[in-house]
Amino acid sequence: MEMNQPAPRNPLDENRHGNIGRALDRVDGPQKVTGTAPYAYEVQEAPSQPAYGFIVEAAIGKGRAREIDTSAAERAPGVLLVLTHRNTPGQASHRLTESQRFDRPHPMLGDPLVPHYGQPVAFVVAESFEQARAASLLVRVHYEELPAHYVMKDHLADAEKPSEDEGKEPDSEVGDFETGFAVAPVRIDVQYTTPVHIHAQMEPHAALAWWEGERVIVHCSTQMLESAQKRIANTLRMPEEKVRVFSRYIGGGFGGKLPVWADVILSVLASKVLQRPVKTALTRQQMFHVTSHRPDTVQRVRLGAERDGRLLAIGHEAWCHSARLDDYLEPVCTSTRNLYAAANRMTRQRRVKLDLPVADSCRSPGEAVGMPVLECAMDELALALGMDPVALRIANEPKEDPEKHIPYSTRQLIPCLEEGARRFAWERRNPQPGQMREGRFLIGMGMASASRSNKLQQGKCKLKIGSDGMLVARMSMTDIGTGSYTVFTQIAAEMFGLPVERVRIELGDSDFPATAGSGGSFGAATAGSALFVACENLRRKLAQAAGIAPEQAEFADGHVRGGGKSALLATLAGQEGIEAEGEIKPGAMDKRYTQMSYGAFFCEVSVDTETGEVRVRRMLGVFAAGRILNAKTARSQLLGAMIWGVGTALHEEAALDGRYGYFANHDLAEYHVPVHADIPAIDAILLPEVDDKANPLKIKGVGELGISGAAAAVANAVYNACGVRVREFPITLDKVLAGLP
Secondary structure, three states, rough: OOOOOOOOOOOOOOOOOOOOOOOOOOOHHHHHOOOOOOOOOOOOOOOOOOEEEEEOOOOOEEEEEEEEEEEHHHHOOEEEEEEEHHHHHHHHOOOOOOOOOOHHHOOOOOEEEEEHHHEEEEEEEEEEHHOOOOHHHOEEEEEEEOOOOOHHHHHHHOOOOHHHHHOOHHHHHHHOOOHHHHHHEEEEEEEEEEEEEOOOOOOOEEEEEEEEEEEEEEEEEEOHHHHHHHHHHHHOOOHHHHHEOOOOOOOOOOOOOOOOHHHHHHHHHHHHOOOOOEEEOHHHHHHHHHOEOOOOOOEEEEEOOHHHOOOOEEEEEEEEEEOOOOOOOOOOOOOOHHHOOOEEEEEEEEEEEEEEOOEEEOOOOOHHHHHHHHHHHHHHHHHOOEEEEEEHHOOOOOOOOOOOOOOOOOOOHHHHHHHHHHHHHHHHOOOOOOEEOOEEEEEEEEEEEEEEOOOOOOOOEEEEEEEOOOOEEEOOOEEEEEEEHHHHHHHHHHHHHHOOOHHEOOEEOOOOOOOOOOOOOOOHHHHHHHHHHHHHHHHHHHHOOOOHHHHHHHHEEEEEEOOOEEHHHHHHHHHOOOOEEEEEEOOHHHHHOEEEEEEEEEEEEEOOOOOEEEEEEEEOOOOOOOOOOHHHHHHHHHHHHHHHHHHHHHOOOOOOOOOEEEEEEOOOOOOOOOHHOOOOOEEEEEOOOOOOOOOOOEEEEOHHHHHHHHHHHHHHHOOOOOOOOOOOOOOOOOHHHHOOO
């Protein structure tokens, strides 16, 4: 099925059994809370006792390993193998020509070059993890260091515009921005910066690999099985069908597990050499340099408006870094291109190549750092106009996508703003900064809009009902903690009128029908739509087997009924069972409509006038994101995303040592993220919405919507509280203190 026309009315609209929208507890919850859900490092399916690998990281920022002495490590107790560039099996070279960046070869220990700090230079395999780690400390590496660029702000003059053949859209322009901005009666011209962010997922990257003849079996923690399969195959120069990847349970990904990293490739290589299973887990410290991070950005926003608040010109320019041998471009200006109306518009995105680990997608790439800057600039414009920030946004509501000139599939930004303002008692806010005080604390309120692009990818599903009446669905989709197992169970249960206990969802195996995996907030829509199509096809088969016209068939209580006939599904299935497949593809709807989800954030903070410490007192998000499959899991995702927004505003910063090219605070003791004490009162509200242009389920992604702009609500509240405008995220107490009277 291709989305070439709006989705017609279907059983999910009728929701006769009440499964859609139901706040169902996670179906995999009992396994997780009892510790029986095996994550990659805990899998017990290996044919023999695995050996343990440990990575030796480069201790310089750029250069080459001139000499490596592994003799002491090789003599250490329990050591089975030490791999370096001298004895590692051959692999394909890294190349940027692969159309999908996560499919590209990822060779390890292929040469003595060190492109960045933390690059693996050796791999020790031993009988136990402790032995491997101890032996890794005995590897002696002598380096030749080379000149390098680490700090983006020092090299903005070297920024490059990505070429169009990369498939990126670095620039956009409508009207005449420079003229429109120049003639605007009220103008804002501000520069903001955001730092490097680390994914900080709970589960470290881990892999277990073994070979069965010429086929390799890999259990790992990855969001996208198809990309993992392709990357392994491309790296080892072997057919994809000779690689089978499992990822059944994942303890968080946030983009850091979109591709597979050194833990997977080195486990596969060592297992081939030893002819024995090998498992590897990255330490928390290794994750900061061996995997990816969100790039830092420098952003300039210019807004020109009439005195009544109507925007005449919007300009947003962004610089971000990428690794020297990579081509990632953080899509900073995505939402700026269609969030507000203005006749004259310009966005530019530039890339600065640095000698750092790979920069890539992290927790709502683009919007998570681009929208806070835009929304802070809008707050600054509202102050210059003497206008309420909510009213300013409502005054610039577009009638269509202002750059593509096509309609929105749905757009409820104004209802989100109005409902949020009502619930938060926004009218109590004093627009003049520094006017609300409780003892030594200044109190302020801030708000911001939320916006996130909605996508549909290609996906497949296979469905089977057996003689026991159990419905089983199989997809290579993953569940990264968002509730995939649960919402897919609800879809299938509703389509067949079955209790959720009679539905089994099987995910996380590359031998299952291919999906796009989890990422970009497209997972539920893509895999769920493939499941829906498979359900429709199986319903048709069952109805025909019962002699019932498909359009008359009704499914409930394990039966199909219609036209005066009734049949038990288990009986119709017979001993062999009945199967059906489903496939979804994006189509014309994606081009005829701009598809976005929307929301509004409201935040109240206190600022300690003696220490500069900022505390969030309460926070509210109101969102419109299509049909909600599960009220509990959707709200949970939104709350988690809003908390990350608080982290963006107040806590998160990977501190780069500009002398040596490494992140100095490379653990969770020093890389600060919000904890319970930082989030005393938070709520997320979902407005009713159905989007029939998006997909057959009429849903939209929610996972990243809740972070897109959230940091601006906090930052704007800080300004309202104390009158200090911090344009360098995060807003730490030293920056606030510097501006206090």
